Amino acid sequence: MQEKEIHLRDYIRVLRKRKQTVFTFFIITVTLVLIGVLTTSQEPMYQASTRVLVEKSDPSSLIEGSSSYYRSWDPEFLETQAQIITSSSVALKVVKTLSLDTTYKHLFFEDEEEGHNSFSMVSTVINWVRSLTRPDPPEETDSAAPMFEKNQETSPAEIIAQMISQGIELTPVRDTRILDISFQFKNPVIAEMIVNTLVKAYIEELLDMRMQSSTYAIQWMSQKADEERIKLEKAESELSAYMRAKDIITIEDKITIVPQKITALSDELTKAETRRKELEAIIEQLRRVSVDEAETIPEISQRKTLQDMRKDLIKAEQTVTEYSKKYGRRHPLMIRSLNALKVIQENRVQELKRLTKEIANDYDLAKTRETDLTHLLSQAKAEAINLNEKYIQYKILKRDVETNRSLYNALISKIKEQAVSEKVQTVNVWTIEAAKTPDIPVSSHKKRKLLLGLILGLFGGIGLAFFIEYLDNTIKSVEETEQRLGTPVLGVISLLKGNTDQIEHVVTNEPLSAISENYKAIRTSILLSSADRPPACLLVTSMAPREGKTTTVSNLASALAQSGKKVVIIDGDLRRPRIHKVFNIANTSGLSTHLAGSDSPIIVGKNLPDGILVIPSGPIPPDPSELLGSARLNTLISNLKKNVDIILIDSPPLLSVSDGLILSTQTDGVLIVTRAGMTTYEIAGKGLKQLKDVNAHITGLIINGANITKNSYDYYGYGYYAYDTKE
Helix, strand or coil, X not given: CCCCCXXXXXXXXXXXXXXXXXXXXXXXXXXXXXXHHHCCCCCCEEEEEEEEEEEECCHHHCCCCCHHHHHCCCCCHHXXXXXXXXXXXXXXXXXXXXXXXXXXXXXXXXXXXXXXXXXXXXXXXXXXXXXXXXXXXXXXXXXXXXXXXXXXXXCHHHHHHHHHHHHCEEEECCCCCEEEEEEEECCHHHHHHHHHHHHHHHHHHHHHHHHHXXXXXXXXXXXXXXXXXXXXXXXXXXXXXHHHHHCCCCHHHHHHHHHHHHHHHHHHHHHHHHHXXXXXXXXXXXXXXXXHHHXXXXXXXXXXXXXXXXXXXXXXXXXXXXXXXXXXXXCHHHHHHHHHHHHHHHHHHHHHHHHHHHHHHHHHHHHHHHHHHHHHHHHHHXXXXXXHHHHHHHHHHHHXXXXXXXXXXXXXXXXXXXXXXXXXXXXXXXXXXXXXXCCCCECCCXXXXXXXXXXXXXXXXXXXXXXXXXXXXXXXXXXXXXXXXXXXXXXXEECCCCCCXXXXXXXXXXXXXXXXXXXXXXXXXXXXXXXXXXXXXXXXXXXXXCCCHHHHHHHHHHHHHHCCCCEEEEECCCCCCCHHHHCCCCCCCCHHHHHCCCCCCXXXXXXXXXXXXXXXXXXXXXXXXXXXXXXXXXXXXXXXXXXXXXXXXXXXXCCCCCHHHHHHCCCCEEEEEEECCCCEHHHHHHHHHHXXXXXXXXXXXXXXXXXXXXXXXXXXXXXXXXXXXXX
C-alpha cells in the first residue's frame, strides 16, 4: 500500500473540522494575556544603560609562555562574565556603596509598613526554603536559639540585592566583546546610579576574586615549598651519609676506569694462557726426545748461543777432516783439533741441558703468571659489581635530591611570579558609554504582549487541532476508510439533527430530506454492486452496538420498496431484537419459532409500507447460535428468494457474538454499518478479518452519522441537496 500524499487541502480540512477547538484555545489564551496586561502596574519605569568592553588581559609580559592561553578563543567567556555581573555578591556591593538599604530603602518598599511586610514575607519564604534544605540543627540552650534564628533572617540589603540582580539585563553586541548593561526602575536617578555603580562593583568583584585566588595560591605553594624544602634537606643528608659510609668520592671516574682495567687484565690473561700452553707443548716434546735430538725443536734450535755452537762445531769438524788428510792421529795439530772438537761437543750438550731447564723454568713462570692474572681479573670483576651496586644506590639518592631541588625551585619561582602578578587583572573592563539619567520612561510593551498573545493563541490552537486530529483514529473520511480497510464505501448517511424519535422511518416520513437521499444513493450502490443481478440476500451488521444497523435496515428497506422492489426484513438479532418495535408488530412468533420447528406463519405484512414484509425475531431462545446454524434457515432463505426481490437480515454486532459470522455464510453479501467518529479503524479491521476468515462476501461499508456540511471534504460527493417540501 502506497503512502498517501498530503496536500494543502488536507490541512485546510483539518482546520475547518477542528475550528471550534482553534477558536476556543484562541479566546482563552487572548483573554488570559489581556487580563495579565491590564492587571500589570501602570507606574512608569525608567531604563538606564551603559556599554562596557570586557576582554581577557594578556599577562605574558610577566609570566612567559601564558599568552597563548589568553589569546585563545573562548566562546564561554562573555557568558561567564555575565553570570558574575548578575551575581548576588556584585549586587550586594552596589547596595552597600549606594546605601540603598538605608537611605533609599523607601524607594524599594512603598512605605515603612509595606517594606516591613514585604521584608518579612520574603524572609519567611527564604527561611522556609532553607529549613527544607539544611539538616536539623543541634540542640542548643534557650539563650543561643534566638541568636541562631536571628542570624538566619534575610536582611533588607540582601532583598534589594536580589531585586537588582534579577532586574539586570545583559545584551552582548554581536561579534564583539562589548556588553550592554541595563536596569529599569521607577526612579530614573536611582536607575542611572545603580547601572554605573554596578560596573565599578563588577571590577571590584573581579579584583577580589583575583586577590582571593592569589592569596590562596601563595599560601598553598608556600606550604608545599616548606614540605619540599624538608624533603630536599632530608635527601641531601641521606646522600651525604651514604657517600661517607661507602667512601664514594670520585665514583664516576671509577666507573669509567674499572671496565678498562678488566679489559686489560683479560688481554694479559689470554696471552699468559697462550704462552703457558706453548711452553707446555715444548716440554712435552722434550720429554719424548734425547738431549742430542732436542736441537730439532724449533724453540731450542732458534737460540743464538746454540746456533753459534753449531757453527763452531761445523768449523771444528772441518778442521779435523782437513788435518786427518795431512797428518796422523798422533800429530800435535791433529790431537789439538780433536780436543777442540770434543770441548765444543761437550759445551753443546751442556747448552742443550741448560736450555731445557730454562724452558721448564719459563713454563713455571707462565703458569704462575696465569694464576695471578686470573685472580686479579676476579678481583676486578668483583670490584666492578660492588661499584655498580654502590653507584645504583648513589644515583637513586642523587635523583631524589635533584627531583626535590627542582620542585622546590619551581615552587619558589611560582611564588615569586604570583606575588608579582597578584594585582594583575586577568579580565580588563572599560566603560565605553556611561549611563545617563533617562528622561523618558520605557514602554510597557503592552502591544507587543498582546501581539504575542494573539500569535500564541492562533498557532497554539492550530497545533492543538492537529494534535487532536492525530489522536483521532475513528472512521471519518471516505477516501481514508477505503484506503486503510481495503473495502469500498457504498454510501454516507448524514447525522440527523433535531428530533430523532422517528429516525427509523425517515425515508417514509421525509422522502425529500438529505438523509432519505443518502439511503436512496446506498440503494443504487447495492443494486449496481453486481454485474449480473443485484444480491438477493444481504446481511446488515456492525462492529459494535449503537452504530445504526437496525435504522439502516429499516430505511434501506423503505428505499428499496419505493423503487418497486419487494423486500423482506429478517430480524436475525435473537438476543436484543428491535425490528418488531420499529414496525410496531407482535413478536410472539418469528424466526426463532420457525428455526425451532414450528410451522406457524412468521411473515408479517399488514400495516406495513407497500412492498415490505417482516419476519420478527420471535421469542429469545436460550442458544441463538445453534438455531442460526441450522439447515432450516438456509431453506427459509432459499424459499424467500423465489417470492421476493431482496432479503435484508439484521444481525447482532460482529465483535460481540458469533451470530453475525454464522449468518454471513448464508447470504449473498454483507453490509457493514460504521459510525463516524465512533468506530475505530482497529475495530473495523478486526471485524473485516473475521468475515474474510469465514469466506463471507463483503459488499461494502456504510458510514452512518456523518456530519456533512457544505464545506466538508471528508464526504465530498456524498452530501445531497435537501429539497424543501414547501417549494
